[in-house]
Amino acid sequence: MQAWRVHRNGEPGEVMRFEETGRPVPGEGQVLLRVRAANVNFPDALLCRGQYQVRPPLPFTPGVEICGETPDGRRVLATAALPDGGFAEYAVADASALLPAPASLDDAEAAALHIGYQTGWFGLHRRARLQEGETLLVHAAAGGVGSAAVQLGKAAGATVIGVVSGPGKARTAAALGCDLVVDRRTEDIVTAVKDLTGGRGADVVYDPVGGDAYAKSVKCVAFEGRIVIVGFASGVVPAPALNHALVKNYSVLGLHWGLYAAKDPAAVLACHDELSRLVAKGVVEPLVSERVALSGAADAVQRVADGATTGRIAVLPAGAGAAR
Incomplete structure (x- = not known):
């Protein structure tokens, strides 16, 4: 072969x-x-x-x-x-x-x-407990992992802010349903998030990028917000200042989806059933x-x-x- x-x-x-x-x-x-x-x-x-x-x-x-x-x-x-x-x-x-x-x-x-949507579902629902009406910030929103998180966030009733790099990816993120698209090359992420939320910040941050994306996230996460760490596509693994998390009362949550297959395979199957239901409804594509x-x-x-x-x-x- x-x-x-x-x-x-x-x-x-x-x-x-x-x-x-x-x-x-x-x-x-x-x-x-x-x-x-x-x-x-x-x-x-x-x-x-x-x-x-x-x-x-x-x-x-x-x-x-x-x-x-x-x-x-x-x-x-x-x-x-x-x-x-x-x-x-x-x-x-x-x-x-x-x-x-x-x-x-x-x-x-x-x-x-499979992987991108399972990761998104476990990150947003199992780890961050995203609620209807909350604001979700998604880094790399036009990518494979980010696009899944955008769709799942909208399906959950969240207001979704997508961060991208460049006008082509901005168009993709907008077509996916982002309520606000921020081009990190030309716009300030922190200002954009605070402007949309009246200064409160994002309730949930979905970060597959790390590096500067994480640094910007902690500046615009809401009180009792949750930052889900999915990966480090930037190549830079951030070193969180835990005193900052204490001062602002936010949580930093890790997500390695592959562990669920070993630790809780029934949850993976249940997630697939839910994703298939969302596909059948036309909410996820x-x-x-x-x-x-x-x-x-x-x-x-x-x-x-x-x-x-x-x-x-x-x-x-x-x-x-x-x-x-």
């Missing part, structure tokens, strides 16, 4: 190699899936760099989020079991963690409903900005790493990517 493999760590565009290799062999409790769509996530870039919290043995195939087909013909969502990831014609996943793909979504959209052939995966991962994309890029093996 054809697959992208990483033999050494580095930038995705430099270290991902397109190769012919044998089909992976599932281990105990695993299943071999024919990949219908594999969506590009920022962790795929971190895996290539050797900077992710999970470090598979070299060589490995990246691609953590897939819509696949089981040997008995079921269309499912899965987190690929590394080192046999989804940027290939076949991947391996844990059989117990497979989720049914919503029939109303095509393969790329279905794959995009995953943003897939591009669909590329399997041969274009390395370029797609590099562009996501560089912050040059919106929504999700779907990688489609030959013959895959069926429509709804």
